[in-house]
Amino acid sequence: MRSLPINLDVRNKVVTVVGGGDVACRKVLSLLDAGALVTVIAPGLTECLRRLREENRITHLQRGYADGDLAGAFLAIAATDDRSVNRSVAGEARTRSVLADIVDAPELGGFSMPAVLVRGDLVITVSTSGKSPALAKKIREELEAVFGAEYGTALRLLGGIREKLLTEKGNSAYNKSLLSELVACGLPELIKEKQYDEIDHLLLELFGPGFITNDLLGEEKDHQ
Numbered sequence: 001m002r003s004l005p006i007n008l009d010v011r012n013k014v015v016t017v018v019g020g021g022d023v024a025c026r027k028v029l030s031l032l033d034a035g036a037l038v039t040v041i042a043p044g045l046t047e048c049l050r051r052l053r054e055e056n057r058i059t060h061l062q063r064g065y066a067d068g069d070l071a072g073a074f075l076a077i078a079a080t081d082d083r084s085v086n087r088s089v090a091g092e093a094r095t096r097s098v099l100a101d102i103v104d105a106p107e108l109g110g111f112s113m114p115a116v117l118v119r120g121d122l123v124i125t126v127s128t129s130g131k132s133p134a135l136a137k138k139i140r141e142e143l144e145a146v147f148g149a150e151y152g153t154a155l156r157l158l159g160g161i162r163e164k165l166l167t168e169k170g171n172s173a174y175n176k177s178l179l180s181e182l183v184a185c186g187l188p189e190l191i192k193e194k195q196y197d198e199i200d201h202l203l204l205e206l207f208g209p210g211f212i213t214n215d216l217l218g219e220e221k222d223h224q
Contacts, residue, residue: 003112010037010177014072018065018089019079020045021120024105025052027077027113032057041065042080067092075111076100098107106130114179115140150192153217155186157199160216161207167212178206 015031017024020042031038039059040049053060060067065085070076070092070171076099083104085098085109090108093100099110106112114127115136124143126136158179174212182202190199196213203211 003127004198005114005125005127006073007123010074012037014039015075016041016070016073017077017079018042018069018083018085019077019103020049021079021081022046022048023050024077024079027079027101027103028052028058033118036075042126050151065089067118070096070100071097077103078109079103079115102105117143117147118152119147119149120155122147122155124150137177140206148188149191150188153191154188157191157213157216158183161203163210164211165207165218182206 010031011034013036013038013043015040017028017031020040024040024042025046025048028038028040032052037059039051041063042049043062043064043162045053045060049058049060052058065080065088067088070089070187072098076089076093078086080086086102086104087108087133090100090102090105092098093109100108101112102109112127112130115133116123116124117126117140124140124147126139126143127189128136134156156179161182162179163173165178166172185202187199190196199213
């Protein structure tokens, strides 16, 4: 059965990660990028996690998992190399109605974290429903070649235009049509080729005066 794809807001939510290895570190980095408050429970940590602890980006409980460790957690992740520990985490998660990612047995948890490609606010995820993380990773790497940094810049530009339109011009249905026209003009490709004069011409034609890439993108335009 396929999982339900959702985007979950974990900003300032407590996430408990049991395990201190490489898999745990990858999960923790994704959680931190999303704004979660991460507690790692493990006797030892990889260099990656030790660095995060030294930077005060995570809370570390230097011991093994114990029943009750998921109290107050919004999410839990079991990423140890001990099958029995991971299953104990799954059991407590069910008891407490906490969604858990059990890395070696996804069917025992309430969610799993897909392979992720991030381009600014653009987030593309690849899931194999837990059947093959290696294939999900391969597909994500192939997508990296297709969706470059220009897509993140395009999304920021579109978001700025949309916000300006909503503030200054109230016809949301008409605005949506104009934004669709802009997307259809191959905006990411124009950004990749640094055709900002052409983009400014399109903005003037579609939205009128006051819509300029310099104002909407600022320094990001210079670094694209």
